[in-house]
Amino acid sequence: MTRRLATPVGITATGECFPDRIVTNEDLAKMVNTSDEWITTRTGMKLRRWVEPGVGSSDLGSGALKMALDRRGMGADDLDCIIACTVTPDMMFPCTAALIQQKVGASKAFGFDLNAACSSFLFGLTTGAGLIASGTVKRVGVVGCDVMTSIFDKSDRNTAVLFGDGAGAAILEPVEEGYGLLDYEQQIDGSGAPYLCMPAGGSAKPASHATVDAKEHFVHQQGQEVFKNAVREMANVSRLMLDRNNIDPKELTLFVPHQANLRIMDAALKRLELPREKMACNIAEYANTTSATIPTALHQSVVAGKVKKGDLVVLAAFGAGFTWGGALLRWAV
Numbered sequence: 001m002t003r004r005l006a007t008p009v010g011i012t013a014t015g016e017c018f019p020d021r022i023v024t025n026e027d028l029a030k031m032v033n034t035s036d037e038w039i040t041t042r043t044g045m046k047l048r049r050w051v052e053p054g055v056g057s058s059d060l061g062s063g064a065l066k067m068a069l070d071r072r073g074m075g076a077d078d079l080d081c082i083i084a085c086t087v088t089p090d091m092m093f094p095c096t097a098a099l100i101q102q103k104v105g106a107s108k109a110f111g112f113d114l115n116a117a118c119s120s121f122l123f124g125l126t127t128g129a130g131l132i133a134s135g136t137v138k139r140v141g142v143v144g145c146d147v148m149t150s151i152f153d154k155s156d157r158n159t160a161v162l163f164g165d166g167a168g169a170a171i172l173e174p175v176e177e178g179y180g181l182l183d184y185e186q187q188i189d190g191s192g193a194p195y196l197c198m199p200a201g202g203s204a205k206p207a208s209h210a211t212v213d214a215k216e217h218f219v220h221q222q223g224q225e226v227f228k229n230a231v232r233e234m235a236n237v238s239r240l241m242l243d244r245n246n247i248d249p250k251e252l253t254l255f256v257p258h259q260a261n262l263r264i265m266d267a268a269l270k271r272l273e274l275p276r277e278k279m280a281c282n283i284a285e286y287a288n289t290t291s292a293t294i295p296t297a298l299h300q301s302v303v304a305g306k307v308k309k310g311d312l313v314v315l316a317a318f319g320a321g322f323t324w325g326g327a328l329l330r331w332a333v
C-alpha cells in the first residue's frame with residue numbers, strides 16, 4: 001500500500017557542512033596496513049573529512065542547517081521543529097537537536113534526536129513530514145550529522161578507512177498537491193544487531209576500564225553480512241515503491257543511495273537497471289558519513305542543477321539495526 005501523506009510535504013531547501021581536514025587513502029596507509037589500491041577497489045573511497053578534536057555533531061549539524069535556511073531565505077525563528085539524526089550525539093544527553101537549536105537560534109522550535117544508524121536521515125525525513133501532515137507544525141529542519149571519527153578505531157584497518165565526518169540538512173514544508181514525498185517504506189530487524197554495532201557505552205554495558213581496554217566503544221562490523229543485506233534491501237525497497245506507484249525506473253531523475261560502499265551502490269543501481277549518471281554519488285570525496293550521506297549527496301545534486309521541479313527522486317538507506325527504507329519524491333521547488 002502506498003504511504004501517501006494526507007497533506008503534501010516536500011523538501012524546499014538543502015545544506016551541508018564538512019570539516020576542512022581532508023584525509024587521503026595515502027594518509028591512511030601511513031596509519032594502518034592498507035593501500036590506496038585496496039580502499040579504492042573495495043569501497044570506491046578516495047578522501048574523507050575528519051574533524052579537529054572538540055568538534056561535535058552539533059557543530060556540523062548547525063552549519064548544515066544554517067546553509068539550508070539561507071538557501072530557503074528563511075530565518076531560524078521560522079522553524080517549528082528540529083530533528084537531529086545521528087549515531088554520534090555530542091553527549092548522551094541533552095539531545096543534539098537542543099544544541100543545534102541553540103547554535104542556529106531557532107527560538108520557537110522544539111526538537112529531538114533520532115537514531116536509526118545509517119537510515120536515520122530517511123526516517124527523520126518521514127517523521128518530520130508526518131508531523132507537518134498532521135497539522136501540528138509547518139516547517140521542520142531535518143539534520144543528518146555524524147562525527148564518525150569519535151567512534152571508530154584509527155588503528156583498525158577494517159573500519160578506519162571507511163568513515164568520514166559531515167552533516168547535511170533539509171527543510172520540510174507543505175508543498176503543492178502532487179509534489180513532495182509521494183511514498184515511503186521503512187523496515188527494522190533487530191536480528192541484524194550483532195553484525196554492526198558499538199557494543200559498550202549504553203545502558204546494557206556502561207563504560208568501564210574493561211570496556212575501554214576491550215575497545216568496545218568503537219564500531220564493530222561484519223562487513224560481508226552487512227554488504228549483502230544492504231544490496232538486497234536498498235534495491236528491494238526502491239523497486240517496491242516504484243512498482244506500487246506504477247513508475248518505470250527509467251522515469252527517475254535521481255537515485256540517492258546511502259553511501260557506504262560504491263560496490264553496494266552499483267549493485268543496487270544494477271538491480272534497478274539504471275545508468276550511473278542517475279546516481280548521486282559523493283563516496284569518493286567524503287566516504288561513509290552515516291546519517292549525512294543521503295542529505296549531502298542530495299544537496300550536491302541540487303547545487304549541480306541535476307534536479308528540477310517535477311523530477312522524480314528516490315532515496316534509499318540501509319544501516320545498523322538492521323534498519324532500511326526508501327522514499328519517493330517529486331521534487332517540489
Ligand SMILES: CC(C)(COP(=O)(O)OP(=O)(O)OC[C@H]1O[C@@H](n2cnc3c(N)ncnc32)[C@H](O)[C@@H]1OP(=O)(O)O)[C@@H](O)C(=O)NCCC(=O)NCCS
Pocket residue numbers: 033034035038039042043118157158159161196222223224226227230260261264288318319320
Ligand atoms: C567492509 C568492506 C569494505 C570489506 O570488504 P570485503 O571485500 O568484504 O573484505 P573482507 O571483509 O572480506 O576482507 C578481505 C580481506 O581484506 C582485509 N582488509 C580489511 N580492511 C582492509 C584494508 N583497509 N586494507 C587492506 N586490507 C583490508 C581483511 O583483513 C581481509 O583479509 P584476510 O582475508 O587476510 O582476512 C565491505 O564488506 C563492506 O563495505 N561492507 C558493508 C559495509 C557497510 O555498508 N557498512 C555500513 C552500513 S551502514
